[in-house]
Structures are given as structure tokens and as C-alpha cells.
Amino acid sequence: MCVEPSEPPSTRLTRRGVLAASAALAGTAAALGSSGTAAAAAPDRRPRAGDLVVEGGTLLDPGTGDVTEDAVVVIRGGVVRAAGARGITAAPAGLPRLDAHGQWILPGLIDAHIHLNTAAEARDAVRRGATSARSGSTNFYQDIAVRELARQVPGTAPRLRAAGIFVTPDLGDTVLADPQLAALAALKDGVRSAEALRHVVRVNLARGADVVKTRVNERAGLPDQDPLAQVYSHAQLSEVVAAARRGGKGVLCHSYSERGCHDAVTAGIRSLEHGVFVGERTLREMRRRDTYFTPTLTAIAGLAESSDPVLAERGRAYLPVLRQAVLAAHELGVPLAAGTDSSGGTVDPIGREVELMRSAGLTALDALRTATTQAARLLGLEGVAGRPTPGHAGDLILVPGDPLADLSLLSKPSGVVRSGIPV
Numbered sequence: 001m002c003v004e005p006s007e008p009p010s011t012r013l014t015r016r017g018v019l020a021a022s023a024a025l026a027g028t029a030a031a032l033g034s035s036g037t038a039a040a041a042a043p044d045r046r047p048r049a050g051d052l053v054v055e056g057g058t059l060l061d062p063g064t065g066d067v068t069e070d071a072v073v074v075i076r077g078g079v080v081r082a083a084g085a086r087g088i089t090a091a092p093a094g095l096p097r098l099d100a101h102g103q104w105i106l107p108g109l110i111d112a113h114i115h116l117n118t119a120a121e122a123r124d125a126v127r128r129g130a131t132s133a134r135s136g137s138t139n140f141y142q143d144i145a146v147r148e149l150a151r152q153v154p155g156t157a158p159r160l161r162a163a164g165i166f167v168t169p170d171l172g173d174t175v176l177a178d179p180q181l182a183a184l185a186a187l188k189d190g191v192r193s194a195e196a197l198r199h200v201v202r203v204n205l206a207r208g209a210d211v212v213k214t215r216v217n218e219r220a221g222l223p224d225q226d227p228l229a230q231v232y233s234h235a236q237l238s239e240v241v242a243a244a245r246r247g248g249k250g251v252l253c254h255s256y257s258e259r260g261c262h263d264a265v266t267a268g269i270r271s272l273e274h275g276v277f278v279g280e281r282t283l284r285e286m287r288r289r290d291t292y293f294t295p296t297l298t299a300i301a302g303l304a305e306s307s308d309p310v311l312a313e314r315g316r317a318y319l320p321v322l323r324q325a326v327l328a329a330h331e332l333g334v335p336l337a338a339g340t341d342s343s344g345g346t347v348d349p350i351g352r353e354v355e356l357m358r359s360a361g362l363t364a365l366d367a368l369r370t371a372t373t374q375a376a377r378l379l380g381l382e383g384v385a386g387r388p389t390p391g392h393a394g395d396l397i398l399v400p401g402d403p404l405a406d407l408s409l410l411s412k413p414s415g416v417v418r419s420g421i422p423v
Helices: 011-032 119-127 142-152 172-176 179-186 194-206 234-246 258-267 280-289 297-304 309-332 350-359 364-369 373-378 407-411
Strands: 052-055 058-060 071-076 079-085 097-099 104-107 109-114 130-135 159-161 212-215 251-255 271-274 292-294 396-399 415-418
Touching (some): 058 071, 130 373, 142 159, 194 212, 212 234, 234 258, 251 258, 258 271, 258 280, 292 309, 364 407
Parallel strands (some): 058 104, 109 130, 251 271
Antiparallel strands (some): 052 071, 104 396
């Protein structure tokens, strides 16, 4: 036996404990604000969703590409109730107003691969325009608490799909994330057996993870690792996928080599992350299976700027290859999603990833869709995020010009609205 033959704690009890604790922390953190004083630690009484009228700006709907000048967007209870041109869109009296004259109004952006380990990182992500996101994993289930923080105090965190801990051969200190993981520290070869892989997935699901994150290759961001070296076989990846599916969840997979990408896709993952050397054979399989590609161009471009010569050379070599892969995927009809892979305390603006999608050869509108409508579909948020139309969440960003003419505007939004509340 690779692990003790005991089941993880009940999903109901474990998740209840996590949500209760994170809810309490959410209120406390919001109330403390920047003062950090005990006197400020009263429960936060602000509404979890707001009423707001955003008026006078130019409204862009990425779903259709339609542009509406002198627009009015009415948000009630954190949800868009009306959106259109002034004169034909009624704005109820008595609601708070946000003047958007001279601004363009877009739906909040979606970062489909981000690591949010702290409340400060979650807050920075929202301020940089990411009002929804998918976690790329955390070491100690912080993302599950961040998800609850977003529900309790929306302005402090993106609406989040949490991945829990990474299903990887060497868990390191992550074995301390849950008592049910401790037995894995005794495994000589790490998390590799079918039983061990299933066990980590089960613990993730018991803790309330929305998706499961695994890997097929080593990391590009560590100079002593070879990103083309494969750490899990097709059979091992299939075990992870099957265990996740039993819990009704999909899998995102860290990958670089063509062989690794192909093994991951044919094992049934939902989305391929990074994927620098993905080939046409695998891309065609992705189109057939409707597998998403999240290339994290921002992260690869960041390697090229590293002070470490190995990483800098790796980034310079990988970035043009990845751009070609992105364009090939787009031309073949593989769905793309924007993700920054932000981690380590620094949150990159999701708008930068949209710019890099454009530099890979997508049109400006198609690039924008990778961080709105297409990413919303990947996250299961169709009808919730990605468009500024009735029934969608009252998450908006404002930029001081036409983003389709200058996508760099997305990286520094002049205003952010989260669930009807200006941030």
C-alpha cells in the first residue's frame, strides 16, 4: 500500500470548516483595511453586491463586437439589468452614478491561470482588471479561502475557481496542507502510484476544489529543471483525470514538450497550460476534444527578462515558438484562454496577456475574447462573466480610450467595478 487505506475527511464537514473560517477572515480582513488596528476589526457591513448606474461611456461587448456610444449600464444587486444607449435604456432614479464620459466600458477581465496566495495578491488582481479568475494551485489551500473572500467582500478578490494543491510527484511542504496528506511523505518515489494520485485528488475535492491541477513536465522557471523532461506518463495522467471526473471536475495540466502535451490531451485534460512545443497533431486532437489552450505568454515573456542567464535564454528561445503555437491553435479552431501565471507576490495585469495574444497574430477583438467570453466558457461562467449584458455579473472595467485600437489600455484600467461596487 502506498498510503494508509483511509478516506479523507467528509467533504461536507471539511468544506464547512474551510468556508466558515475563510468567511470570518474575509470580514476581519476587510474591516481591518490598511490600518491594521484592533479597533478597526469590527465585522464589515458593506453590501456584498451593489446597485450602480454607469453612464456616458462607450460600451464594448466582446461577445458580438458591438460598440454603443453614450451608453448606460444599470446594475442591481450586483447583476447587469440593462445596458444600451442613453434614451432607450432606462436608469432608475435614486441609484448611485458613475460618470464614464470619455471612457470605454468593458466587462471585467478573466485570468484563467493565476496563483493567489494572499489577500493582497487577490486585491491587486481585481485592481488590475481581473474580476474573475481560475487558480493555478496554491501550497496550502489559500485559493479556497480567497474564493470565499470574493463571495463575502467582492471588491477584495476575483470570482475564483480554486484548484487547491498541485498534483505533482514531490509535494514538499504541501504535505502539511491537510492531515490526510501526511502519509504521502513516506513514499520513496513520491506521488506516482495510481493510489497516491487518486488520494491527492480526493483530498482536493474534499477540501472543495473546483478544478484539479497536475503536471506532465518539469518547470521552465527553475534553471536546474528541464521543462522537456516528463514526470508523469499517459497512464498516470489518466488516473488523475479519472479521479477528478468522479468528482465532477476537470483538470488543467502544466506542460511543455510535444510528447507531454499529447499525453495530457489524450488522457482527457480540460486545458493545456503553457504548451510551448505543442505540435499540430496535438492541436488537432485538442480541437476535436474541445480542449482549451492557456499559453501564459506573460510568464514566458517574463523569463526573457530574468537576471538568471539560463532563464533569460530559455525565455528568449521559447517565446517566439509559443507565439507560433498560439496562432496555429487559433487558426485550427482550438479555444484559447488568457492567463498570466502570476505568482510569488507579483500580480501581472491580465491586459498584458491580451496584448501578447494580439502580438501572436490574433485580431484585437479575438485577443480580447481570450480574457472574456472564451475564458468564461472555460471556467463554466458563461452567462455570468465576460459580457456587459443583462443577466451577467456587474463586473466592469473602464479604460481611457478604444481598447481595440490600443490593447495596452487594458493593463491600466481607470476604473473597476466588482459586483456593482466601484473598487
